[in-house]
Each structure stands twice: as C-alpha cells, then as structure tokens.
Amino acid sequence: MQHGEAVKMGKDNAEKVKSKVGLILFAIYSFIYAGFVFINTLSPKTMGVKVILGLNLAVFYGFGLIILAIVMGILYNHYCTKMENKMNSSEEEEN
C-alpha cells in the first residue's frame, strides 16, 4: 500500500542547504548546552557567581539557553524561508 506523505508536497530544492544550516545550528546549541551541563556537574559553585542584572550564572545561563533557542529558531526560519523562496521560485520560472 502507499505510505508516503499525508499531503502532497512539491519538490523542495532548498532541502540540502536547510539541512546543512540546521545541523550547524544544532551543533552550536548542543555545544552550549553541553557546557551548561558540565559546569553544573563539575563546578556547581561556579553557577552561583553573579553575572549581570543581579542574576547568577545558573539563572543567566538557563534563561540564556531558552532565549537562544527562540532566537536561533527565528533566524533559522528566516533563512529557510528566504532560501525556499529563492531556490523553489527560480525553478518555477525556468519551467
């Protein structure tokens, strides 16, 4: 039986470039997340150091990871949309 996609989707020429950028951003975030986990594990007292606006490193880094996820997500979407519009519309024009 057919077991393809739920809805018909056209070919996406930007797929490779989006995937590459996605993996790079994933690697960057993973590195920063790993840093957070290792400081918490190996030097929890460092997390108590005051950083900015009266916040300690634990809260600053924790909030930072959440906000970074949002910012990276928005930038990634902006880039992907731009590439999709560029690479998919150029093919349509050629056709």
Next chain:
Amino acid sequence: MTYPVSFLAVLFFVVIVALVLGLSFYFARKTKTASGYFAAGGTIHWGVNGIAFAGDYLSAASFLGICGMIAFSGYDGFLYSIGYLAGWIVALFVVAEPLKRLGKYTFTDALDSKFNSKGIQLMAAISTLIVSICYLIPQMVGAGALIKPLLGLEHYVGVLIVGTVVIIIVSTAGMTSTTYVQFIKGGLLIVFSTVLTIYLITGGLNKKPSENYKDFLTINATLDGGSFTLDSSEYKVAGKVKAKDNDFVKLEKEGIRTWWKVNQVNGSYQLEEALSKTVKSDETILYNGAPASEGKFYQVGHFSKLVKNGKEVDSTGGLNPFSILSVIEESEIVRFTKTSLKDEGNNVTIWYQNPTPGKTIMRPGLKFKVDKGSDFWSKLNFISLMLALFFGTASLPHILIRYYTVPSQRDARKSTIVAIVGIGFFYILTLYMGLGAMTHGVLDLSSSNMSAPLLAKYFGIGLFSIISAIAFATVLGTVSGLIVASSGAIAHDLMDRFMNLKMTEKQKVRAGKIAALVIGTIAIILGILFKGMNVSFLVGWAFAVAASANLPAILMLLFWKKTTAKGIAASIFVGIVSALSIILISPDMFARYGFDKASSPISLSQPGIISIPLAFITLIVVSLMTQKKKEIAK
C-alpha cells in the same frame, strides 16, 4: 491536607469540558477519512499547531511537577525546564522537516518510508505503545489526585471523567478535535501562568507571607539525666526519638501530640516546632496530632531573612523580573526537610525547618547530587538525565505525529518555532511560580504538585479557580495526544501495515476509534489501579525509552546512507530493552521494591548515557552486517 471545594473552579472546568466536547462533535461530522482521523487531513494552520504542540507537551508533569520541584528544591527543578525546552532544538533543526516529508500518519511511517519492513513496523509500534503508556499512567493518576483538592470528588471519579472525556474527544474527530483541545489548553496555560507571575512580581515579597501565617514556636529546654525539662508549662514531654542525624521529641498539649526538633545552641537546648504525619497501626492518619479535617497541617514556606539591596527588610514592595530573583538569592528561606521514623508502632513522617541561604537555592545541588555528598555515579546520573531530556523530546511519538497535521514542511518548521516560543516562555515562568510558592507560605508538604494552584489561591479564589480548571484540562490535552498516538500505532502501524488487513478508509477510521476506546479504557483502569502511587518517574522512563529507542533510528535514517531496515528494527529493540533493564535494576527502583539501594547491581538510575549509544552502535553494526542493495536507505 484538605481543601474547601471551589464552585468557581468546578464551573470553569465544566465550561472547558463543554467547549472541547462541543468542538469534538462539530468536527466529527467532517472526519470521514483515515487522513482526517489520524492527521487532521494535514490542514491545521502552523500557528494553531504550534500552540497545540505546547498543549500536547506541557503535561501535568511540566506544570504541576516542575513548579512543585522548584518550590521544594529550588533551581534543580528548573533544570528540568531547561532540558525539556532544549530538546525542541533537536526537533527543529534535525527532525521536523524530514519527518514531515517522509511520514504519513505516524512516525513509524517515516522510519519505514524507504523500506516497507515488517520488523520496523512492529518494533516502532511497540516503542510507541510503551512510551505512550509510560506517559499515560502518571497523567491519569495525576487526574485522580487533582480532582479531590480541586473539585472535591474521589480519585476514581477524576480518572473516569478524564478517561471518558478523552475517549469522546479522540473517537469523535481524532486528531482534529485533539488539536483544538490542545490549542485551547496550551493557550490558557501560558496566558494564566503569565497573569500569576505578574501578580507575584508586582506584589513583591514579605517576610511573613500573610497575616494568618503560622508562627512556628521555639521552646528552651534543659537536659537532665537523659530527659528534657521545658521552659514552657503548656507542654509536657511524651517521648524522644533519634532519626538519622537529628533528635526529635514528642510534646503533648491538650491531648494533642506534636513533634519538635532538638537544636543545640551554645550548649543549651532549643526545641523547634515541626510538622508531622502519623500513620497509626489501625491505618488512621493524623496531621500534627489531629485528623486532617481539623486543619492543623499548616501551609508553609517563608523567609527567615529577607534582604533587599544588602539590608534586611520585612517587605520589598513591588519588584521586577530580575530584582525578585536577586532578592531571593540574597535572602534566607525556611525550607522543610522530610525525615521518617518509627514511634510506638506508628509510621511518622516529620518535616523540620531547614533555613537555607538563597545562594544555595538558586544554584544546582539541593536535589541532584552534584555538589555536597556527590560522587562519580551521582554526577553521571545527572549527565544521563540531561542527555535523555535533550534527546527525548524529538522522539516522543505523540509529539512527532503533530508534524503530519500541517500542510507543508515550511508549516512544520514554523509550528515548531511557535512551540519553542510558547513552551520556552512558559518554562521561564516556572522558575517564578516555583520560587513564589516556596516563599508565600502556600506549600502543602504532603503534595508538591499542588504548589502552583496554591500559589494562585494566595492571589485570590478567582485566579485559583481558573488555574485549577486549567491544571485539570492540562491532563485532557496531553492524554488526548497520547491516545491518538497509541490509536495510530494499533490501527495504522499494526493492523493496516504490519498485519496487512487491507482496510478501506472507513474501516481504518473505525479501527482507529475502537483502538482509542480500548486504550482509553486501559488508561482508566491503570489510573485507578495505580492510585496513591508516586508514578511521576514514569515520565522519565518515557523520555529515556523514547530517546534510546527512537532517536538513533530517526537520526541514522536521515543521515547515514548505509542504514538498513534490520539495523533500525534491532536498534529500536536494543534501545527499549537496555533502557528498561537499566531502569528496572537501578538503585532508585530497588528502593521502590523495598530493598536497600546499595544492593542494586548497578549504580546508575538514568539509563540514557548507556542505552542511547548502545542503540546507535547496534544500528551501525547490524546495518553493516545486513547490507543488501535493496534495503539500504537511498
């Protein structure tokens, strides 16, 4: 603790239930095809899907569990928020678009898209069912536990209400009605958690949380020949017991016996009032020496020192989102530490005052052993947990199926970003709500899960009623998603694909509805059977199993061309078995079996750090051993 029933809470809950049932019946008439039932026809707007993601993901464990954990253990509870949110990065950057491209109704479709393998269909369906059941049980038990304090009904009534409503939601319009239930619940949860946090921050902090907050007493005593003589004539000593490193005495006043902690200060003794729960041999339960109905089990949580800008104050006045955290860090908060002892054949649980510097509360170490008393294994356990949280989200079947409800890959990506914004914002609020509950004298020491609703009660019965109704609706949204995922695993993956029953569209929809009814009924039975058990750890199991069984298969399918069907099936099998085996023989489970933790054959309680790499290795080895031209993923 007993809570007076709020009729406003009942009213709000009835309105929410009526709304979701009305929507379900409305959409039921439009749900005729399998695509409509399992994937809402792929027609959901990305914005709606994004908030529905939040409604699906923010379960009772997230809202009630994390706020409660922060209220009791400070920053360590917030680490769950960070781990749960970080997991969405894997979903966005790696999984969302390819999964949308490859799948149809379930994530098994995506895994199997290049193979049409019976092994993948069977193993992925089993994995979906194990993960979903592990997730379902705590939700159903949570529904039963919530209904008593929130709506005044018995445990089994709560489970029955949730089970019945969810079966109706899922069996009427499947994924369409489930989506809108999750959308409504997710939206309400984020909006009213924001309202609660604004009340908290603008209201500021007070040394004495409220006018009628319990004043904990201290009595001076002298030790004569092993027995205490008190400075107070109101009390008489009725017993003395040692528990771990602390001594406790039992004092009697007007026939009521309460427990006090013995403190030695400059060579003299001080008895400090504690809270207690006594389970007598005839099963009667006394709270602070009296039945629960007498209300002697006080709500707690206060500052012993409230410091603003380096000066001790009684009240801070209104604060901002940064200064409130700074004030808590500079101050000292009285937490209550739990200990258990045996006294005259009775089981006694005592919570004694433990003034803790804000600096300690606002950094890791109170719950997770990464600081004082830590060793190699406790640190490895922490790393393993954070690994499972990071990789678990993008492997949860009930989350992944939401990618099939939107029209395109672009919509899948956008809805993930909306989810990250909504969920991330909510998780930031959990830190405020948890710390607020810790310092506003609202904690029920016998149930950390009630921390957020009880904080809402501090600011008025209206807010409490709305938050309580939303807490209950939280269970509805998550359980609906889990039942749709399980229903898809049974009707689509097993019956249609694995058993090849060749069903028509109508038969597939009917099979899905019957599967939802069966899973819903099983969920009700399990919810009633597990009453009273602390089963929140099962959510951790779900994450560990999902991360071990599903993520290696998804990632390798997408990024390693030599991946074979047998490699994927073997990897899922090894992921499930290794994760569950490590959990079942872990020190934490040995303690639950009633054995000594030290007798466990391993020192690890969180399996991810072993089971995730093991599943990857299995996939690579089996794939390399089973290279056939046809089977290799192109």
